[in-house]
Amino acid sequence: MKRILLLLLLCSFLAPLWIYGEEERGSKTGDFSERIFLYTAKKWGIPILRASIKIKNTIEKGGKPLLWVEAQVESLPNLRYLFWMKNRFISIINGENGSPISYLKEVNQGGPFIKNKNSHQLLTFDPLLQNVIIENGNPGEKRELTIPSKTYDPLSLFAKYYLKEELQAEKKLQVFVFDGIKLRNMIFHSREERITSPWAGPIRAIRLESSTPLSTFGDKEGRIRIWYTAHGEKIPLLMELDLPIGQIRFELDEVKEN
Numbered sequence: 001m002k003r004i005l006l007l008l009l010l011c012s013f014l015a016p017l018w019i020y021g022e023e024e025r026g027s028k029t030g031d032f033s034e035r036i037f038l039y040t041a042k043k044w045g046i047p048i049l050r051a052s053i054k055i056k057n058t059i060e061k062g063g064k065p066l067l068w069v070e071a072q073v074e075s076l077p078n079l080r081y082l083f084w085m086k087n088r089f090i091s092i093i094n095g096e097n098g099s100p101i102s103y104l105k106e107v108n109q110g111g112p113f114i115k116n117k118n119s120h121q122l123l124t125f126d127p128l129l130q131n132v133i134i135e136n137g138n139p140g141e142k143r144e145l146t147i148p149s150k151t152y153d154p155l156s157l158f159a160k161y162y163l164k165e166e167l168q169a170e171k172k173l174q175v176f177v178f179d180g181i182k183l184r185n186m187i188f189h190s191r192e193e194r195i196t197s198p199w200a201g202p203i204r205a206i207r208l209e210s211s212t213p214l215s216t217f218g219d220k221e222g223r224i225r226i227w228y229t230a231h232g233e234k235i236p237l238l239m240e241l242d243l244p245i246g247q248i249r250f251e252l253d254e255v256k257e258n
Helices: 002-017 154-164
Strands: 034-043 046-059 065-075 084-094 100-111 114-126 131-135 142-146 172-178 183-197 201-214 220-229 236-243 246-257
Touching (some): 183 220
Antiparallel strands (some): 034 046, 100 114, 114 131, 131 142, 201 220
């Protein structure tokens, strides 16, 4: 029981890091006003969570293009007697260069066997000053952290590879990621594979894979794998997390588009 609860807690952090049939499907990347990706997370083939990622184009005052990326992770009804979760993450991104402007985390989870958690955290990035301001929801509780100039939050990293960067096989990609807990220097290795996605069927994809220490498990090493379509839109079809307690797999269910 304790291991399953730890797994769900970890997913509430990692899920934001991560969508059409055959390779010819899909429109030009970024040619939409709003798109929503719906996923089911499974452990041992059993559904345990539902997740969604919404991306929309918007404009701030003055005409500057922005991207709004929002992820939500919820426990399934049949597990809520053991553990309930309704977490939300929002990243506001510079639409011209893809750098993060702010990242909001709202965590609302608990259960009969663990302590309830209801927290709110806002990160405000300044690439020019190379810092991030961290606010944890309490008035006056604010701290500043120096970070490399090209540092991403988990959702802006998703937008970077989905909308901005070209993906090629046999490459090494280094990025800095800050989620409000720990600054991580992550190195992704890419390779091309032919996979079978539950939603897309057989398709060629670029797999990005990286190892990372997991704070939930005492900094033991885990692995993240994400499969993007190799041609057309770089859409994540699958994501796997290898954890000390086993593997969890996020699979695409549906894409909604405006």
